[in-house]
Amino acid sequence: MSAVTSSLSKRQEKDLLSLFSHARLHLLYKASIHGFTAAAFHGRCDRQGPTIIVAYNAAGFVFGAYTSKDYAQSGQAVSDGTAFLYSISAERNKPLRVGSISGKHAFTDGGPGPNFGALVFLHEDKPAVQSNPGDCFNFQEAEMHGNDLALTEFEVYRVEGLGDLLEKPWRNIQWTSERKQQLMTSIQNYLPEIKAVNQARVLLVGPVGAGKSSFFNSINSAFRGNMTCQAITGTARTSVTTQYRAYTIKTGRRGGTLPLILCDTMGLEENADSGLNVDDIVSIFKGHMKDRYQFSSCSSILEDSPGYQKHVTLNDTIHCLAYVIDTCKVSLLSQKMLDKLTAIRKRANQLGIPQILLMTKVDEACPLVAKDLKNVYRSVYIQEKARQLSDSLGIPLSYVLPVKNYSEELELDQNTDILLFMVLEQMLNYADSYFENQITDDQDGSNGPELYRSIDPRQVVSQRDEPKIV
Numbered sequence: 096m097s098a099v100t101s102s103l104s105k106r107q108e109k110d111l112l113s114l115f116s117h118a119r120l121h122l123l124y125k126a127s128i129h130g131f132t133a134a135a136f137h138g139r140c141d142r143q144g145p146t147i148i149v150a151y152n153a154a155g156f157v158f159g160a161y162t163s164k165d166y167a168q169s170g171q172a173v174s175d176g177t178a179f180l181y182s183i184s185a186e187r188n189k190p191l192r193v194g195s196i197s198g199k200h201a202f203t204d205g206g207p208g209p210n211f212g213a214l215v216f217l218h219e220d221k222p223a224v225q226s227n228p229g230d231c232f233n234f235q236e237a238e239m240h241g242n243d244l245a246l247t248e249f250e251v252y253r254v255e256g257l258g259d260l261l262e263k264p265w266r267n268i269q270w271t272s273e274r275k276q277q278l279m280t281s282i283q284n285y286l287p288e289i290k291a292v293n294q295a296r297v298l299l300v301g302p303v304g305a306g307k308s309s310f311f312n313s314i315n316s317a318f319r320g321n322m323t324c325q326a327i328t329g330t331a332r333t334s335v336t337t338q339y340r341a342y343t344i345k346t347g348r349r350g351g352t353l354p355l356i357l358c359d360t361m362g363l364e365e366n367a368d369s370g371l372n373v374d375d376i377v378s379i380f381k382g383h384m385k386d387r388y389q390f391s392s393c394s395s396i397l398e399d400s401p402g403y404q405k406h407v408t409l410n411d412t413i414h415c416l417a418y419v420i421d422t423c424k425v426s427l428l429s430q431k432m433l434d435k436l437t438a439i440r441k442r443a444n445q446l447g448i449p450q451i452l453l454m455t456k457v458d459e460a461c462p463l464v465a466k467d468l469k470n471v472y473r474s475v476y477i478q479e480k481a482r483q484l485s486d487s488l489g490i491p492l493s494y495v496l497p498v499k500n501y502s503e504e505l506e507l508d509q510n511t512d513i514l515l516f517m518v519l520e521q522m523l524n525y526a527d528s529y530f531e532n533q534i535t536d537d538q539d540g541s542n543g544p545e546l547y548r549s550i551d552p553r554q555v556v557s558q559r560d561e562p563k564i565v
């Protein structure tokens with residue numbers, strides 16, 4: 096999913112949001128990228144629920160129209176008591192808001208560009224607006240758009256209500272230093288159930304920019320005790336991560352390594368021939384991809400590729416798969432992306448790999464969570480997004496974990512660490528389920544009872560005991 100970014104400045108976005116009581120904006124359509132045509136507009140904005148049009152002109156006006164009703168090209172005149180036109184300009188310290196003239200409809204739901212009577216956007220499939228004040232809405236043209244009817248940009252956002260806080264959280268978290276310590280200790284003391292396996296291997300997979308590399312950096316920072324940035328992170332159209340990386344994590348500067356390897360990948364994109372491909376993911380599942388393999392969108396790793404590892408053991412295979420999804424983009428996941436994720440899920444199921452879903456950027460998604468991370472399981476919005484993800488990917492809600500990565504902070508934070516460690520603890524629990532399945536699969540005892548750690552959970556592991564994969 097390549098990133099199409101908003102042209103709104105922080106100040107303009109704040110002004111726009113002030114027109115609603117408690118909302119988030121999701122960019123659906125940007126004419127400079129998708130085309131200044133009615134067809135491009137309808138292709139992205141029809142049947143999206145409440146939306147706001149944001150038109151920009153060279154005179155510095157940001158103006159447009161809100162409706163809570165769907166665009167559906169029905170040909171009908173649509174009434175909407177909540178619809179309004181608005182204008183934001185640097186000269187005004189509050190947005191201008193204009194409701195419809197009493198008894199008049201809000202817009203004509205036709206095939207051409209959005210037609211609010213007084214403002215007709217994408218007029219004749221051009222970057223232009225037609226202005227007819229008095230037709231359904233009344234305003235002074237100089238105040239609305241400064242008489243500049245040529246558009247420099249045209250965007251449409253879905254407006255999502257954020258809801259409030261639940262009285263009771265949907266998961267109980269102890270936000271205490273004792274809990275943080277307890278989680279840290281249990282993660283550090285974890286030992287995979289199979290003796291010959293030294294570390295649980297967890298694979299991070301998800302769309303471009305979802306926060307996969309940041310998750311590794313955050314865990315690494317939390318265990319080292321200071322901010323680290325070993326994995327390169329950032330925002331770009333295509334994946335910032337282009338190499339497969341299997342990261343080990345140290346506890347403290349000179350401490351030992353955690354019994355966990357986090358494997359970072361290139362981001363997924365909608366199209367079949369861009370971003371990380373499903374065949375490469377399957378090779379990673381089976382342990383065939385070497386650390387630092389350079390991904391290529393157009394071809395997958397082959398047995399004779401330099402980064403291909405032929406002989407693999409249980410130490411090399413993936414023991415838990417974590418999907419990483421940006422909470423802000425949940426409702427914008429395209430069918431193509433969902434299909435890709437479903438194909439990955441199918442292959443992981445076939446190989447018996449347990450799966451978990453991380454919902455990142457909860458701070459960006461909900462201002463109540465940004466204000467206080469302890470609201471994460473009380474935010475109606477976050478709960479709704481978790482349910483939505485669980486439904487669309489067919490993953491039980493209990494496998495969905497909201498998380499906040501460190502992104503711009505200079506100091507560690509106890510609550511952020513607790514959420515991060517809870518995710519890690521679940522990953523290790525799920526890796527155990529994978530190991531348990533290996534044990535069940537081997538009940539004929541052909542590998543010998545000494546294979547499993549349950550006999551002596553603290554026994555030191557020898558590299559020479561590695562069981563072979565069949």
Ligand SMILES: Nc1nc2c(ncn2[C@@H]2O[C@H](COP(=O)(O)OP(=O)(O)OP(=O)(O)O)[C@@H](O)[C@H]2O)c(=O)[nH]1
Nearest residue numbers: 304305306307308309328329334335336362456500
């Ligand atoms: N506010 C906030 N920003 C985040 C969070 N996680 C990641 N980011 C930011 O999102 C951007 C993308 O993060 P990355 O970790 O590079 O994402 P990625 O999934 O590795 O992306 P690719 O490697 O390009 O596929 C960066 O600017 C991060 O700082 C989060 O939980 N909260």
Ligand SMILES: [Mg+2]
Nearest residue numbers: 307308335336
């Ligand atoms: Mg990355």
